[in-house]
Amino acid sequence: xxxxxxxxxYYEKCMQITYxxxxxxxxxxxxxxxxxxxxKTEAVGLHFPSVSADLVSISFNDAGHNALENVSPxxxxxxxFVVSKPGEYEVSGISIFGVPTTFKNETxxxxxxxxxxTILLENLRIxxxxxxxxxxxxxxxxxxxxxxxxxxPVGGLNTIDVAQAIKTIRQIEPSIVxxxxxxxxxxxxxxxxxxxxVEKFLHAYGVETTPVPALEISSLRLPEETEVVVLIPTAA
Numbered sequence: 001x002x003x004x005x006x007x008x009x010y011y012e013k014c015m016q017i018t019y020x021x022x023x024x025x026x027x028x029x030x031x032x033x034x035x036x037x038x039x040k041t042e043a044v045g046l047h048f049p050s051v052s053a054d055l056v057s058i059s060f061n062d063a064g065h066n067a068l069e070n071v072s073p074x075x076x077x078x079x080x081f082v083v084s085k086p087g088e089y090e091v092s093g094i095s096i097f098g099v100p101t102t103f104k105n106e107t108x109x110x111x112x113x114x115x116x117x118t119i120l121l122e123n124l125r126i127x128x129x130x131x132x133x134x135x136x137x138x139x140x141x142x143x144x145x146x147x148x149x150x151x152x153p154v155g156g157l158n159t160i161d162v163a164q165a166i167k168t169i170r171q172i173e174p175s176i177v178x179x180x181x182x183x184x185x186x187x188x189x190x191x192x193x194x195x196x197x198v199e200k201f202l203h204a205y206g207v208e209t210t211p212v213p214a215l216e217i218s219s220l221r222l223p224e225e226t227e228v229v230v231l232i233p234t235a236a
Contacts, residue, residue, distance in 0.1 A: 013122040014218045017149070021046040021235035023065055023130065023181050025151060026053070029122035031093040033074060036117070036128045036151070037065040045188030046235035054092050057117045058084040059130025060103070086115055095120040099143045103133055116144060123219040124148045127172065131181075133159050141171050148222055150174035153181035154201035157194050162204045169205075175222040178215070178229050186235065198230055 015029040022044050023037040032054035041048050043063035052072045059065055061084070073080045081091040086098035098115040118127045127147040136144075150172055153159035159181050160168060169177055179202075183195040202209065211230040 014216055015122040015124055015126075017126075017178065017215045017217070017231065018213070019178070019180065019231035019233050020049060020051065021184065021186075021233035023059070023128075023151075023153065024048070024235075025128070025178075025180070026051055027119060027121055027126060031121060032091075034094060034096075034119055034121060035071050037130065038067045038070045039064045040067040040070070043067075043188070045192065046184065046186045046233065049234050053080055055081045055083065055094055055096065055119075057096060057098075057115075057119070057128065058082065059115045059117060059128060065131060083117065084115070099140055101130075101132055101134065101136070101140060103131060116140070118144060118147065124217065127151065127174070129153060129160075129168070131159055132168070135160070135164055136168055136171055144172060147172050147174040148219065149176045149178065149217070151178050151180050154179040154198060155182040155195040157192065157196075162196065162201045165201060166205055169226065174226060175224075176215075176217070176227055176229055178231060184233055202228070202230070 018026045022039050025036045027034040034055045035051055035053040036057045037059055039048055040063040048070050052074050054074050056071050071080055083089050083096050086100045088097040096117055096119045098117045101114045103114045114130045114132055116129050118125055125147055126149045128151040152165055154165045179198050182198040207228050209228055209230050211232045213232050215229050
């Protein structure tokens with residue numbers, strides 16, 4: 001993709017993806033708008049932008065992933081539809097299903113649940129791994145199924161590290177990978193001092209790419225082999 005966002009043909013069902021920082025994204029299509037993992041500014045350090053949505057997915061129940069109050073409903077809705085548990089849901093033509101994973105603490109013990117959500121929007125399957133911090137089992141990979149766009153943590157700390165991220169990408173085999181949960185200059189210190197920058201992942205993965213403000217994509221123009229797109233955080 002050479003770091004350039006694709007421009008849609010007028011007749012295609014197209015979706016725009018913007019990165020709100022940390023694990024938060026805005027997925028905008030003609031069908032509706034989805035926001036993933038809104039965070040509290042004071043918990044993360046990045047300033048969460050003003051956004052509205054039809055649906056909000058929350059993968060992990062802490063201040064870095066669950067600040068629903070920061071997302072307002074779209075004008076056509078009285079309130080935002082919230083998905084925070086595994087299962088299958090549909091609202092306003094947007095489908096989403098969740099696969100649970102177990103979040104492990106520093107001692108390796110299972111503590112709380114992280115949810116991987118796959119969103120079906122504009123004929124695209126977008127998988128958000130949430131705060132995944134362990135390798136996926138074969139059963140979980142099967143449950144996730146086919147993925148067009150993978151939103152993957154790459155910074156380590158409370159999530160999978162670079163090596164685990166690369167393994168996970170190879171397990172899922174998406175058409176496009178968009179890194180998330182990586183260190184920026186705006187992240188709060190010292191809490192995120194050990195979070196890795198995206199450059200560490202890119203070097204290990206063996207790619208060079210120019211970050212772009214947004215990605216516009218349709219199901220008709222997915223690459224045949226997995227490609228990496230780095231989005232500039234709007235909150236950084």
